[in-house]
Amino acid sequence: MAKFKGVREAFAAALTDLAVEGKDVYGVFPDSLSAMRAIAFGEKFPERYVECGIAEQCAVDVAAGMATTGAIPFVGSYAGFLTMRAGEQMRTFVGYTELNVKFAGFNAGCMGGEREGVTHQFYEDIAFVSSLPNFKIFTPADGNQMYHAVKIAADIVGPVYLRGGSGKEPTVFPEDAPFSPDGITVCKDYGTDAVILSCGHVLDRVIAAADLLKAQGINVTAADINILYGDNPAKILEVMAKTNLVVTVEDHNINGGLGSYISRLATENRPVRVKRIALEDYSESGAAKDLGDKEGFSPENICAVVAKTLGK
Amino acid sequence: MEVNLKEMCRTVREDILTMIHAAGSGHPGGSLSSVEIMVALYFGDVMKVDAKNPDWNDRDRFILSKGHVAPVLYSVLARKGFFPVEELGTLRKFGSILQGHPHKAHTPGLECSAGSLGQGLSVANGIALAFKKLGTGQRVYCLMGDGELQEGQIWEAAMFAPQQKLDNVCAIVDYNHVQLDGTVEEIKSLDNLPARWNDFGWNVIEVDGHDVNALVHAFKLAALTKDRPSVLIAHTVKGKGVSFMEGDCNWHGNCPNAEQLAQALAEVRGATS
Incomplete structure (x- = not known):
């Protein structure tokens, strides 16, 4: 297994390992090879590296065409350049036709695009992709999870959207922790005063919040949601059933992401109060920590939201 | 099977007019301008396809980029034997295998969806690239409208194919000079069109x-x-x-009534060339 650090190197490492294993994978890049940390992949497998130039719409449809012949193309770029600029291509030529194309969208969230500013931060991608039938949405929290998510995506027949941030996110999962097929991994199980659910690179903050709350006598469960709008949310519902307060934390707009998904699960299955911490405006340039804190993702704020909502 | 190509063109024109009239809506103008192109591809010993085995692995591929001319494609596929000619009467109706704009899952002989303009050439390039990598000699054909060349993605694809040396791609521009709201010249001109493609390396x-x-x-x-x-x-x-449709943008996406259909069919049947 190739060495990697963070979600981007993990993506490239998994793609490389898939090619080594003989999978018919291709990397389709709209001038994003280096941004995807995939230069080594391109050097090792030049025949599996497809350069489309700065042309995301073309790249997505080229991948669609390749998939009709049995190839497994991975299109890697920034989340919004795929899901917004080439969103219709993803819908009409991949989703509708159920083609076996995989998408890796990086710079997701304000912390994913950080210093680049709003043009290169994307907090709308899940809202869009979740409205496309046939797509699966994977939100790995760190590099180790991304590596496994890419490997699993390659084995699925049909479109998969993988969401990643900057690649500088903290590592939370051990290398060999599986990418949960249940869509949920419980990271802290201190109690059921509240359940805090997050997706993606804010997981370390949620875990820290659970520890802070414990010190205050509030015992919560903290869990990572790694598959959104999946086919079988039974395990997520099982965890949600233990509490009267669910708090969601996500580096995405408050509409259409994790909070929307969990609210839907709650209203359709077992009504429970859902408090959402997410973006409600465009962000700005800055260090990931500062941006995340501003949006309410600091452990202290998550902690305060839980305590206040519980009336403590 | 030896097919009289001119006779087939006449039949396809009749199909187009009849099916759009029966559907109550559709796009006759661009369908009629593409008839000879489509008949040449499917009946002129150009494309290798097998109507009895639509998913035959070694087939050449046809990508319709200007998906609104589905009627001409459906007619040619039916006449080629991909599905019964009777199906043409179900165009655009609930439960039909013939969607208003083409979709592979519904219709034998299609490769993908089509209709959102500007995208077909990118898909064709992707297929052609995969054929190159597989080392097969298969060719990929892509029919575009002239109006849709106003879409930026066409030119993304126009840069991609020469860069990748995709000599197995053959694009076709149906240069009929008319789009939905008027002539191509007055809306966004394509002056020196051959030179534009040549400059891109085609x-x-x-x-x-x-x-x-x-x-x-x-x-x-x-x-x-x-x-x-x-x-x-x-x-x-x-x-x-069809004299009253020729060169008129009002027939881009209009349906002939019974009287117009009768006149149109009479003209098509009476045509000597």
């Missing part, structure tokens, strides 16, 4: 888009071209074969 072949034998010859010339893709610029007339 082998350009200009051809009379209503001379089916000339089209067959042009496709064969394209197939002989190495190391770069070819584009046929087919000079055509929107609504070809």
Whole structure:
């Protein structure tokens, strides 16, 4: 297994390992090879590296065409350049036709695009992709999870959207922790005063919040949601059933992401109060920590939201 | 099976008019301008396909980029034997295998969805690239409208194919000069169209888009071209074969009533060439 650090190197490492294993994978890049940390992949497998130039719409449809012949193309770029600029291509030529194309969208969230500013931060991608039938949405929290998510995506027949941030996110999962097929991994199980659910690179903050709350006598469960709008949310519902307060934390707009998904699960299955911490405006340039804190993702704020909502 | 190509063109024109009338809506203008192109591809010994085995692995591929001319494609596929001709009467109706704009899952002989303009050439490039990597000799054909060349993605694809030396791609522009709201010239002109493609690195072949034998010859010339893709610029007339539709943007997406249908069919049947 190739060495990697963070979600981007993990993506490239998994793609490389898939090619080594003989999978018919291709990397389709709209001038994003280096941004995807995939230069080594391109050097090792030049025949599996497809350069489309700065042309995301073309790249997505080229991948669609390749998939009709049995190839497994991975299109890697920034989340919004795929899901917004080439969103219709993803819908009409991949989703509708159920083609076996995989998408890796990086710079997701304000912390994913950080210093680049709003043009290169994307907090709308899940809202869009979740409205496309046939797509699966994977939100790995760190590099180790991304590596496994890419490997699993390659084995699925049909479109998969993988969401990643900057690649500088903290590592939370051990290398060999599986990418949960249940869509949920419980990271802290201190109690059921509240359940805090997050997706993606804010997981370390949620875990820290659970520890802070414990010190205050509030015992919560903290869990990572790694598959959104999946086919079988039974395990997520099982965890949600233990509490009267669910708090969601996500580096995405408050509409259409994790909070929307969990609210839907709650209203359709077992009504429970859902408090959402997410973006409600465009962000700005800055260090990931500062941006995340501003949006309410600091452990202290998550902690305060839980305590206040519980009336403590 | 020896097919009289001109006779087939007449039949396809009748199908187009009849099916759009039965559907109550559709796009006759661009369907009629593409008839000879489509007949040349499917009946002129140009494309390798097997109607009895639509998913035959070694087939050549046809990508319809201007998906609104589904009627001409459906007619040609039906006449080729991909599905019964009777299905043409179900166009655009609930439960039909013939969607208003094409979709692979519904109709035998299709490769993908089509209709959102500007995208087909990118898909064709992807298929052609995969064929190159597989080392098969299969060719990929892509029919575009002239109006849709106003879409930016066309030119993304126009840069991609020469860069990748995709000589197994043959694009066709149905250059009928008319789009939904008027003429291409008044809306966004394509002046010097052959030069534009040539500048992008394509082998350009200009051809009379209503001379089916000339089209067959042009496709064969394209197939002989190495190391770069070819584009046929087919000079055509929107609504070809029906006097009151010819060159009129109002027939881009309008349905003939019974009287208009009768006149149109009479003109098509009476045509000598």
